[in-house]
Amino acid sequence: MANYDFxxxxxxxxxxxxxxxxxxxxxxxARHGLHVFTYSAYQSLIRGGHTFxxxxxxxxxxxxxxxxxxxxIALDRNSLxxxxxxxxPGGAIIYNSDDVKQAPEREDIQLCxxxxxxxxxxxxxxxxxxxxxxxxxxxxxxxxxxxVLEDIITLTFLKRKGQAITDANLAVARAxxxxxxxxxxxxxxxxxxxxxxAFVDGNSAMAMGGAAAGVKFYCAYPxxxxxxxxxxxxxxxxxxxxxxxxxxxxxxxINMVIGAAHAGCRAMCATSGGGFALMTEAIGSAGxxxxxxxxxxxxxxxxxxxxxxxxxxxxxxxxxxxxxGDFPKIIVSxxxxxxxxxxxxxxxxxxxxFQCPGMVLSDLTLSMGFxxxxxxxxNWQPKIDRGELITGAAQTNGDYLRYQITDSGIxxxxxxxxxxxxxxxxxxxxxxxxxxxxxxxxxxHKRRDIMDKRQRKMEGIxxxxxxxxxxxxxxxxxxxxxxxxxxxxxxxxxxxxTEAGMPTNHIHFKWLYPIDEDAVNAVxxxxxxxxxxxxxxxxxxxxxxxxxxxxxxxxxxxxxxxxPFMPHHIVEGAQExxxxxxxxxxxxxxxxx
Numbered sequence: 001m002a003n004y005d006f007x008x009x010x011x012x013x014x015x016x017x018x019x020x021x022x023x024x025x026x027x028x029x030a031r032h033g034l035h036v037f038t039y040s041a042y043q044s045l046i047r048g049g050h051t052f053x054x055x056x057x058x059x060x061x062x063x064x065x066x067x068x069x070x071x072x073i074a075l076d077r078n079s080l081x082x083x084x085x086x087x088x089p090g091g092a093i094i095y096n097s098d099d100v101k102q103a104p105e106r107e108d109i110q111l112c113x114x115x116x117x118x119x120x121x122x123x124x125x126x127x128x129x130x131x132x133x134x135x136x137x138x139x140x141x142x143x144x145x146x147x148v149l150e151d152i153i154t155l156t157f158l159k160r161k162g163q164a165i166t167d168a169n170l171a172v173a174r175a176x177x178x179x180x181x182x183x184x185x186x187x188x189x190x191x192x193x194x195x196x197x198a199f200v201d202g203n204s205a206m207a208m209g210g211a212a213a214g215v216k217f218y219c220a221y222p223x224x225x226x227x228x229x230x231x232x233x234x235x236x237x238x239x240x241x242x243x244x245x246x247x248x249x250x251x252x253x254i255n256m257v258i259g260a261a262h263a264g265c266r267a268m269c270a271t272s273g274g275g276f277a278l279m280t281e282a283i284g285s286a287g288x289x290x291x292x293x294x295x296x297x298x299x300x301x302x303x304x305x306x307x308x309x310x311x312x313x314x315x316x317x318x319x320x321x322x323x324x325g326d327f328p329k330i331i332v333s334x335x336x337x338x339x340x341x342x343x344x345x346x347x348x349x350x351x352x353x354f355q356c357p358g359m360v361l362s363d364l365t366l367s368m369g370f371x372x373x374x375x376x377x378x379n380w381q382p383k384i385d386r387g388e389l390i391t392g393a394a395q396t397n398g399d400y401l402r403y404q405i406t407d408s409g410i411x412x413x414x415x416x417x418x419x420x421x422x423x424x425x426x427x428x429x430x431x432x433x434x435x436x437x438x439x440x441x442x443x444x445h446k447r448r449d450i451m452d453k454r455q456r457k458m459e460g461i462x463x464x465x466x467x468x469x470x471x472x473x474x475x476x477x478x479x480x481x482x483x484x485x486x487x488x489x490x491x492x493x494x495x496x497x498t499e500a501g502m503p504t505n506h507i508h509f510k511w512l513y514p515i516d517e518d519a520v521n522a523v524x525x526x527x528x529x530x531x532x533x534x535x536x537x538x539x540x541x542x543x544x545x546x547x548x549x550x551x552x553x554x555x556x557x558x559x560x561x562x563x564p565f566m567p568h569h570i571v572e573g574a575q576e577x578x579x580x581x582x583x584x585x586x587x588x589x590x591x592x593x
Contacts, residue, residue, distance in 0.1 A: 002062070004034070004189055006187070007069050011072060016076070017132070026372070064492060064567070074094065075131060077100050088109075136176025198374070202340055203228025209341040211236065221271065223274065224272065224308050254269060272297065277318070279322075284323025287323065287327030311563070332512060336485075340366060389413050390421060437450070468520070470527075472491075533556075
């Protein structure tokens with residue numbers, strides 16, 4: 001268990017600077033050497049509605065927003081009333097007494113009213129800096145360094161807003177910090193100073209992974225929650241010599257990515273489920289033409305445009321069925337924000353080697369969350385393996401076969417324009433040299449041969465993908481099974497169950513397709529009372545796992561309300577399922593935004 005585990009939440013309306021507080025708090029924690037994971041629950045409105053940002057701070061790496069809330073910064077009355085019940089006993093809530101004359105009562109927490117008019121000398125009637133003032137109050141109560149806050153404020157505002165706005169924010173931050181010191185009780189657990197950490201969001205981590213992998217072409221149409229990948233690429237394109245294009249729609253995006261990859265460079269795009277739906281025919285063409293590409297799908301609630309600002313694990317079957325017919329493809333789902341960085345180079349090496357499309361299943365929880373990490377723990381120069389890529393002229397006597405039938409199914413791939421390596425590339429099925437089978441009345445023997453050749457790659461891919469491992473006590477009564485972004489929250493729930501006297505382990509899947517049936521079953525055979533945990537209605541992964549391996553889970557925990565799991569949701573579900581009370585447990589979401 002971590003020595004320090006503290007959760008700060010910020011509630012208010014869009015436009016009140018909630019993201020500024022969240023990012024600044026995360027940066028300050030990183031400067032103090034504390035680990036952070038943030039999750040923002042918000043609506044798809046520019047103005048109006050309610051936003052609630054949760055920042056979990058820990059002395060150890062953390063990758064979910066936890067079960068409790070210790071301190072709430074309520075930027076409006078609605079946030080005070082809505083989230084007062086969610087503050088843990090011994091916690092505190094900060095609010096503006098100018099707007100709240102009579103606050104709701106709770107005797108087991110500390111109510112911290114401030115008069116923003118007094119602290120700002122009544123100079124800011126629009127309350128544009130209320131967030132910074134309250135942030136100063138909160139930082140004092142948790143033992144943060146005021147000098148670090150001042151530095152972060154300067155970095156945030158000076159270049160964009162100028163000296164006068166920066167000085168005004170510094171003044172109200174100091175006023176809030178000093179007011180807390182004089183009027184409120186600090187928390188017993190205080191910030192400590194450790195080695196500073198770096199800080200990144202999930203979309204940026206995947207974009208950075210692409211840059212490290214050697215991506216030279218990135219294309220996208222903005223679609224939340226994937227737009228952050230495009231933003232990072234656009235911001236850094238010139239320095240990294242990456243061509244970045246924003247297209248008019250996702251059909252254009254995927255076809256440009258395929259064209260760039262065909263020309264020999266590593267190419268990538270990102271979208272969400274609705275945009276991915278438009279890409280599927282072209283993904284099939286990449287499979288037919290054996291062109292390696294990487295497509296990121298950052299899942300949100302569906303179907304259709306669904307829940308643009310909420311999370312779900314509902315697109316697995318969409319990716320499994322991407323395009324018509326059978327063709328080799330790889331599907332992977334990162335288990336944490338920094339695993340997203342590592343996954344992109346790994347996937348590029350695989351798709352280059354096996355000359356097929358690769359797809360990444362992230363989701364809003366990971367992609368729009370922030371975390372801290374130690375820079376020295378990251379391999380910034382991962383191995384790059386381009387597979388059987390021909391880039392130089394050779395003596396071929398005109399007999400180069402782009403789709404040569406081989407035992408592995410992998411054919412040497414020549415970059416277009418390479419002297420002596422002429423070949424045809426088309427979306428109709430073809431012979432070894434690219435000639436269209438349909439021009440020969442669809443010869444059944446050639447069709448079978450080329451299909452066998454392509455599909456043989458799947459055996460090689462499956463053999464290279466690591467199977468999941470069993471984590472936790474071997475003598476467990478319950479085994480929790482999950483995939484992708486739920487790794488951390490399932491692991492924490494398993495630990496809580498074990499500590500409560502119900503030994504629990506868990507099996508987690510990152511590489512989803514293809515799978516080595518024997519290797520996976522060897523792990524699943526060790527499972528006790530197996531419960532599959534996932535964020536969708538129909539149990540998509542449970543059905544997929546049963547279809548691929550014959551494994552049938554004893555119970556299911558499913559969440560599909562748009563919010564991610566909290567550890568206690570899984571703990572309570574496992575207890576209900578193990579007691580035989582239900583077969584499918586659906587948690588109740590207490591915090592409504």
